[in-house]
Amino acid sequence: MSRVADMPVYEQQEVEVTARLYNLWRRAKLHISCPIRFSLPDYRGLVMILDKHEWLCADERQNDLPVICWLDFSDQGRDALHLPVKCTLNYYHFAAHKIHVHVLELMEEELERQLGPV
Numbered sequence: 001m002s003r004v005a006d007m008p009v010y011e012q013q014e015v016e017v018t019a020r021l022y023n024l025w026r027r028a029k030l031h032i033s034c035p036i037r038f039s040l041p042d043y044r045g046l047v048m049i050l051d052k053h054e055w056l057c058a059d060e061r062q063n064d065l066p067v068i069c070w071l072d073f074s075d076q077g078r079d080a081l082h083l084p085v086k087c088t089l090n091y092y093h094f095a096a097h098k099i100h101v102h103v104l105e106l107m108e109e110e111l112e113r114q115l116g117p118v
Contacts, residue, residue: 003049003056004069004090011091016084017070021104023081024111025050031115038110040103048107057096057103066092068100 028036029052036050045061054071058064072088091097 002054002071003051003058003064004054004066004071004092007066007092009090009092010094010096013089013091014086015070015089016086017073017104019082019084021108021111022073022075022085024108024115025055028111028115036111036114038114040106042102042106043099046103048103048110050107055107057099066090068092068096068103 028050034050034052036048038048039060040046040048040057045059046067047058047060047064049056049058049064053073054069056064056066057068058066069090069092070087071090074086078085089100091100
């Protein structure tokens with residue numbers, strides 16, 4: 001069940017995430033129990049919660065109130081692992097546009113750290 005199903009969305013966009021990040025997440029789901037939760041060092045109080053079907057950036061100081069969420073990944077029948085994956089990006093905070101790119105960079109670094117070398 002989605003953590004954001006009943007939350008009002010400030011803005012919604014259709015975006016693509018890099019194949020590298022998407023494949024890291026898929027690998028993490030196989031080796032680390034979900035949900036995968038970690039702090040974002042550059043943003044006090046913000047955490048990433050990676051579940052089986054969504055990536056949520058939330059404010060843990062406000063009971064994991066959503067800030068940004070990537071969901072509805074279009075990966076059915078995906079056979080080209082080098083291509084980006086389309087998904088829906090929900091913003092729940094007016095300033096989330098300023099951090100969404102850096103949040104994904106931090107997510108990639110943390111997944112690489114937790115998974116170790118291939």
